[in-house]
Every structure is written in structure tokens, then in C-alpha cells.
Amino acid sequence: TPLSVLDPKGSPTIEETYAKMASRLQVVRKTLNRPLTLAEKILFAHLDDPTTKVTRGETYLKLRPDRVAMQDATAQMAVLQFISSGLPKTAVPSTIHCDHLIAAENGSAKDLHAAQVTNKEVYDFLASAGAKFGIGFWKPGSGIIHQIILENYAFPGGLIIGTDSHTPNAGGLGLLAIGVGGADAVDVMAGMPWELKAPKVIGVKLTGEMSGWTSPKDVILKLAGILTVKGGTGAIVEYFGPGVETVSATGLATIANMGAEIGATTSTFPYTQKMSDYLRATKREGLADAADKFKANLSADEGCEYDQLIEINLSDLKPHLNGPFTPDWAHVVGPEFKKTLEEKKWPEELSAGLIGSCTNSSYEDMTRSAALTKQALAAGLKFKVPFHVTPGSEQVRATIDRDGLIGTFEEAGASVLANACGPCIGQWHRKDVEKGSKNSIITSYNRNFAKRNDGNPGTHAFVSSPELVTATAFAGTITFDPTRDTIKTPDGKDFKFAPPVGMELPPRGFDPGEDTFQAPPENSSGLEVSVDPASQRLALLEAFDRWNGKDLTDMPVLIKAKGKCTTDHISMAGPWLKFRGHLDNISNNLLIGAENAETGKINEVTNIITGEKGKVPEVARQYKAKGVSWVVVGDENYGEGSSREHAALEPRHLGGRAIIVKSFARIHETNLKKQGMLPLTFADPKDYDRISGHDRLSILGLSDLQPGKPLKVLVKPAGGKAPFEITVNHTFNEEQIDWFKYGSALNRMKAMAK
Numbered sequence: 147t148p149l150s151v152l153d154p155k156g157s158p159t160i161e162e163t164y165a166k167m168a169s170r171l172q173v174v175r176k177t178l179n180r181p182l183t184l185a186e187k188i189l190f191a192h193l194d195d196p197t198t199k200v201t202r203g204e205t206y207l208k209l210r211p212d213r214v215a216m217q218d219a220t221a222q223m224a225v226l227q228f229i230s231s232g233l234p235k236t237a238v239p240s241t242i243h244c245d246h247l248i249a250a251e252n253g254s255a256k257d258l259h260a261a262q263v264t265n266k267e268v269y270d271f272l273a274s275a276g277a278k279f280g281i282g283f284w285k286p287g288s289g290i291i292h293q294i295i296l297e298n299y300a301f302p303g304g305l306i307i308g309t310d311s312h313t314p315n316a317g318g319l320g321l322l323a324i325g326v327g328g329a330d331a332v333d334v335m336a337g338m339p340w341e342l343k344a345p346k347v348i349g350v351k352l353t354g355e356m357s358g359w360t361s362p363k364d365v366i367l368k369l370a371g372i373l374t375v376k377g378g379t380g381a382i383v384e385y386f387g388p389g390v391e392t393v394s395a396t397g398l399a400t401i402a403n404m405g406a407e408i409g410a411t412t413s414t415f416p417y418t419q420k421m422s423d424y425l426r427a428t429k430r431e432g433l434a435d436a437a438d439k440f441k442a443n444l445s446a447d448e449g450c451e452y453d454q455l456i457e458i459n460l461s462d463l464k465p466h467l468n469g470p471f472t473p474d475w476a477h478v479v480g481p482e483f484k485k486t487l488e489e490k491k492w493p494e495e496l497s498a499g500l501i502g503s504c505t506n507s508s509y510e511d512m513t514r515s516a517a518l519t520k521q522a523l524a525a526g527l528k529f530k531v532p533f534h535v536t537p538g539s540e541q542v543r544a545t546i547d548r549d550g551l552i553g554t555f556e557e558a559g560a561s562v563l564a565n566a567c568g569p570c571i572g573q574w575h576r577k578d579v580e581k582g583s584k585n586s587i588i589t590s591y592n593r594n595f596a597k598r599n600d601g602n603p604g605t606h607a608f609v610s611s612p613e614l615v616t617a618t619a620f621a622g623t624i625t626f627d628p629t630r631d632t633i634k635t636p637d638g639k640d641f642k643f644a645p646p647v648g649m650e651l652p653p654r655g656f657d658p659g660e661d662t663f664q665a666p667p668e669n670s671s672g673l674e675v676s677v678d679p680a681s682q683r684l685a686l687l688e689a690f691d692r693w694n695g696k697d698l699t700d701m702p703v704l705i706k707a708k709g710k711c712t713t714d715h716i717s718m719a720g721p722w723l724k725f726r727g728h729l730d731n732i733s734n735n736l737l738i739g740a741e742n743a744e745t746g747k748i749n750e751v752t753n754i755i756t757g758e759k760g761k762v763p764e765v766a767r768q769y770k771a772k773g774v775s776w777v778v779v780g781d782e783n784y785g786e787g788s789s790r791e792h793a794a795l796e797p798r799h800l801g802g803r804a805i806i807v808k809s810f811a812r813i814h815e816t817n818l819k820k821q822g823m824l825p826l827t828f829a830d831p832k833d834y835d836r837i838s839g840h841d842r843l844s845i846l847g848l849s850d851l852q853p854g855k856p857l858k859v860l861v862k863p864a865g866g867k868a869p870f871e872i873t874v875n876h877t878f879n880e881e882q883i884d885w886f887k888y889g890s891a892l893n894r895m896k897a898m899a900k
């Protein structure tokens with residue numbers, strides 16, 4: 147049985163996958179000899195070397211994920227890097243999903259068409275690269291990456307990585323799905339193991355059963371309130387207990403999806419009957435049968451230990467809405483919330499309600515919301531504020547259309563948007579609310595940071611269940627409590643909602659809708675990848691040059707950065723995102739957010755050859771044009787933040803060779819190594835103060851670069867002062883030293899493949 151019928155021929159079957167997992171687990175059990183959590187079982191069953199002795203929170207695991215998924219914004223650079231590896235096909239089944247680049251403005255069909263025109267070159271590139279390298283391509287309109295993974299690719303016990311932070315959504319089917327940066331995706335597609343620090347495991351015991359207005363979303367909204375946006379950092383949240391059995395697979399996916407909001411690596415659940423039902427409903431009976439047999443490995447061992455334990459009784463759980471501006475500000479619907487709102491002076495009047503997105507657009511969500519809509523329609527009510535529905539996939543859209551749900555929503559005044567991210571990622575061109583004006587919206591999405599939905603800092607966004615969004619959109623006020631409050635109908639009566647009732651799965655089965663998948667052809671040898679050489683958004687990558695075997699001498703300091711220097715300071719987001727597939731263009735944002743330690747200025751440094759001041763990327767280009775390599779000097783935790791690989795690619799592209807700092811954020815440090823850079827740390831942090839932005843630095847002893855052996859740096863200060871030597875450390879292992887020597891990890895890989 148294939149893991150997915152959509153994968154290329156010869157891809158692993160579920161039987162092979164489970165057999166491999168079982169044999170690895172056997173080895174791990176011998177080494178560890180203790181009961182395992184479910185998260186550990188899945189991770190350890192994917193270890194490259196199952197004899198690894200693991201300590202949670204410490205050991206770096208080398209893992210072999212089952213598949214890779216990429217959304218269109220992050221896929222561009224990942225695919226470009228894969229192309230430059232020179233490999234003919236991806237080593238594991240991989241997919242690309244066109245969902246992030248579709249803006250919401252004039253309704254589904256028009257918006258989709260507009261996106262196809264605006265993003266044509268990006269879509270053409272991704273489609274042609276997908277065909278060439280064996281990557282499944284989901285066209286614009288197919289839906290949101292996480293919903294499509296759940297419907298087609300997720301399987302109990304699997305390990306999936308995806309270049310998007312809500313990849314954990316797939317955890318609803320009892321697997322580990324983890325959001326990563328593009329560089330990690332490239333490694334796995336190129337056949338290298340993927341590294342992850344063994345996460346801690348937070349156990350969440352669910353007891354009881356939900357009823358009435360409470361929904362799976364409330365589990366995670368409550369947990370976010372308990373753990374806050376940082377509480378899950380470095381940990382997998384593993385649910386267990388009798389309550390898990392009572393929640394639908396898609397409901398579990400909602401809970402797993404929003405685990406990203408508490409910073410968790412991912413979330414997962416033991417295999418349940420409802421997961422089996424969902425697999426069967428999505429035509430994957432073979433997977434369900436295999437999982438039934440493999441069940442013992444798909445839940446935690448009796449007596450396993452969690453690093454933290456939390457219990458939630460679903461019978462006591464209340465409907466929540468969280469926000470504004472942060473998803474962990476949890477409020478229970480009712481009078482307490484009304485009081486808080488008045489105290490904080492948040493706008494009570496609602497300006498819009500939005501349901502759907504990757505978080506909440508299951509058939510169950512939609513039927514429950516539609517059931518409420520029907521009640522309101524029967525009472526003569528219409529939505530009081532604009533109400534938008536974002537289906538998570540074409541399959542969901544076609545099914546709810548066939549079953550009359552879209553008709554119901556539209557009858558009450560809703561608009562149905564494209565099957566895409568749209569308003570969830572700021573691609574919502576609102577015309578009814580002016581920028582800056584204070585207003586409240588309620589969504590069934592996951593994130594609600596300022597400006598996240600409509601770019602307006604005055605928008606107070608609350609996240610909640612689709613049911614509550616629907617009810618409040620009829621009431622027109624954010625404080626509406628459907629369990630107590632009533633709405634005046636046109637004929638003057640008081641209307642009160644009955645609690646929502648829905649269906650987990652469509653009784654008539656799913657309607658796949660329009661075929662929006664491009665399978666990679668079996669023979670792709672004659673195919674070309676289309677990149678217009680004149681494009682401003684895409685450019686093929688040129689391989690970085692190999693190390694010439696000599697020490698790097700007399701390199702100017704491009705910038706001595708002070709204080710926080712995150713990947714956002716190094717490679718800014720915002721308007722630069724459109725250049726993600728064009729390394730030379732996006733390099734114009736190199737370090738433009740970093741503070742110059744000597745002047746306190748942002749984006750201004752001195753070219754020490756000409757003595758003239760200039761912007762950081764400009765001066766880097768001037769050095770590069772003269773064939774002069776340069777270094778960056780930085781402070782503590784350099785490169786923290788997102789795992790954006792552009793922050794490592796850009797300095798290398800513009801001629802940087804070393805980054806010398808007090809300390810690194812680990813992912814960025816590895817990313818720099820992958821691009822052939824030298825990430826080095828001061829052996830004595832005080833040496834940071836001895837170097838100025840006008841000095842020249844030589845890195846000595848490179849021909850003897852060895853793991854654990856420090857290097858010397860000769861500093862020639864400006865103004866003719868006496869040169870001095872300092873010691874710097876590095877964390878290169880043997881393989882990574884090769885990355886440096888070959889010029890990049892991809893160069894090495896290419897050389898090995900020959």
C-alpha cells in the first residue's frame with residue numbers, strides 16, 4: 147500500500163515504513179531500556195542511527211523524515227538550492243503547495259485569477275521544477291498546504307517536515323509533523339539526515355467529553371492561556387487520556403495546528419478509531435488497516451515520563467476567544483470577558499467574522515457553522531458584519547458546495563474566498579475599514595498579532611472556534627455569549643441559538659472537486675526548469691566557489707554589529723519577501739537592520755578602502771567587486787529568530803567568509819556552515835571590544851581546520867596600531883569541514899553524487 151497514491155512509483159509503502167520503524171524501535175529499546183512516550187517512539191523510529199543514546203533536551207538527533215512539504219513562498223529558495231545540488235530527483239517524496247501568494251479582495255474566482263497573473267513566473271518555475279525533480283505540485287486553488295497534507299499524505303506514526311510553521315496540523319492523524327526552514331528541507335530532499343535537538347515532551351491528559359458550544363479549538367485556546375506563547379518551546383506536546391478518543395481527527399488537527407502558537411516543536415495524539423475513520427473517508431483504507439495492526443507502536447508506553455504534565459477535562463471546558471494581538475491571552479466567553487473588554491477599551495462592535503483557513507475548515511467545522519447559520523436564517527436574520535469563508539482545500543470546498551453549505555452561508559450574506567491563506571497572512575485587501583481605525587474582528591484562524599490579517603495596527607483580532615465566529619457575526623458584537631444572549635429578529639422577537647450540531651464526515655463521501663494536482667511525470671529527463679533570465683523575482687543559484695586552500699587574509703570588517711541581531715536584522719522580511727527566489731535582489735537587504743556598534747546607526751558603514759560611508763549591502767558589493775572577502779563581527783546569540791536560510795546565503799553571495807561573534811543561535815550557525823561560511827566565536831568574549839569596524843582580520847591555520855581545535859585571528863587595527871592575535875572557537879565536525887572546503891554543503895553533495 148503506497149503512503150500516498152499521489153507519490154511517484156517506487157516510493158515507500160506503509161508496510162515497508164512500519165517494518166523499518168519497528169526494527170529501529172527494537173534497537174532503541176535495548177539501548178534506552180525505559181518506557182517511551184509516543185513522541186519518542188515516532189522520533190526514535192526515524193533515527194538514522196538507532197543506537198544513538200538519547201537524552202531529552204540535549205542530544206542532537208539525526209532523523210530520516212518520511213516526506214517534505216513546501217508552501218510556495220518558502221519553496222522558491224528551497225527548490226533553487228535543490229537544483230544547485232545537481233541531484234536528478236528528491237530522495238524522499240516531496241510536494242509544493244500554492245497557497246500563500248493568493249490575496250483576498252474580490253471573491254474566489256477573481257482573486258485566484260489575479261494571483262495566477264501576478265505570480266505566473268513563480269508558479270511556472272515551481273511547476274516545472276516539480277515535474278523535473280519528482281516533486282508533486284499542487285496548483286493555486288488546490289488549497290492550503292496543511293489541509294492537503296491531512297487529506298492526502300499524513301499517516302499515523304509518520305515524520306513529516308514542512309517549510310511552514312503550522313505543519314504540525316498533520317498531527318491530527320497521530321504523527322509528528324514539524325515546521326522547518328528551507329535549508330532543512332533541502333537536506334532531506336537531497337538525502338541527508340535532518341538534525342533536531344531531542345525535544346522535551348509535555349504531556350496533556352484529556353478526560354471527559356465536549357458538548358454544546360465547546361469545540362476542539364477551545365482545548366488549544368485554553369492550553370495557550372496556560373502555557374503562553376513560549377511555554378512549548380523545545381518541546382513536543384503529546385496528548386493522551388480517554389478524552390482523545392472523543393475528538394474527530396480533524397478536531398485533533400486543529401489542536402495540533404495551533405500548538406505552533408505556544409512555540410511547541412509539534413503536537414501529537416495516540417492513534418484512535420476516529421483517525422481510522424478519517425483515513426477511510428479519504429480513501430486510504432490500506433493505511434488504516436496497517437495502522438490498526440501497528441497500533442501498539444502508536445501510543446505511549448505505560449509508565450512513560452513527561453517533562454511537564456497538564457490535565458484538561460473536556461466536560462468542564464468553556465468556549466474561549468483569545469486576543470487581541472496575542473493568541474495566549476485567553477478569555478472565556480461571557481460576562482468576565484465583557485468586563486475585561488470595557489476595562490481595556492477594546493471595540494465591542496464587530497467589523498468582520500472569518501472562518502476556515504488551515505486551522506478550522508473541516509467538514510465538521512463547516513457543518514456546525516452552517517447549522518447555526520440555518521437557525522439564524524430561519525429566524526429572519528442575516529450576518530450583521532462581513533462574513534468570509536476560506537475553505538482549506540478544493541476537496542472541502544467542493545464537498546460543502548455539493549452539500550449546500552456554501553449556499554446556506556451565502557444566503558445569509560457570506561462571501562466565499564479562494565482555497566488559500568488570504569486574510570490569514572495579511573493578504574486581505576479590506577475596503578470597508580480605514581488603515582489605523584480601531585476595530586474588532588473575530589476569526590477561526592490561529593495567529594492574531596497586530597496587522598496579521600489586514601495590515602491595520604488598529605484591528606483587534608480575536609481567535610476562536612468557527613461556531614463562535616458564526617454566532618457573533620450574526621450578533622454584531624464581540625462580547626456576544628450565545629449560551630445566554632439573544633438577538634432581536636426583524637419581527638421583534640428574541641432569538642437564541644441552540645447549540646451547534648455538525649457531522650464529522652460527509653455522509654455522501656468527499657467530493658474531490660476540480661483536479662488541481664500535477665503529478666511528476668515518470669520520465670523527466672527532457673524537461674527544463676523555466677526561469678526567465680530577466681526575472682526580478684527568480685534566479686537560478688550559482689555554485690559558491692571552493693576554498694582555495696589558503697588562509698583568509700586582510701579581510702575588512704563589513705560591520706561590527708551591536709546587540710540583538712536576529713535573522714530579521716540580517717535578512718529583513720516585509721517587502722523583501724517577493725525576492726525570496728532571487729538571491730542577488732534579496733541581498734540588497736543584507737544586515738540593513740543591524741546596529742553599527744561604533745556609530746549606533748542602522749544600515750551605515752564605512753568602506754575602509756575608499757573611506758566613504760555607505761549602506762551595508764552597497765559596501766559589501768563594493769568589496770566583492772574588488773575581489774575582497776570580508777567578515778562580520780557580532781554580539782550574543784547572533785542569528786536568533788526564524789530559521790530563514792537567506793540570512794546565511796546573502797553574506798556568502800556578497801563575498802563574506804566569516805562571522806565572528808560572542809555566541810550564535812544554533813540554527814543560523816549551521817546554516818552558515820552549509821553555505822561555506824566560517825561561523826566563529828570569540829574564545830574570550832572581551833575580544834569583541836578590541837576589534838573595530840575599521841580593522842582588517844586574517845583567519846590563520848585553516849589548512850589544519852579540525853573539530854574542536856580553535857583558530858587564530860590576526861587583527862590589524864586601523865591607524866597603524868600594533869597587530870595582535872586572538873583565539874576563536876568553532877563547532878565544525880568532519881563533515882562540516884568538508885562543507886567549508888567544497889564551498890558549501892551542496893557543492894560537497896554534488897561532488898559525492900558523481
Ligand code: SF4
Nearest residue numbers: 312503504567570571
Ligand atoms: Fe499559515 Fe494561515 Fe496559511 Fe495556515 S492559512 S498556512 S496559518 S498563512
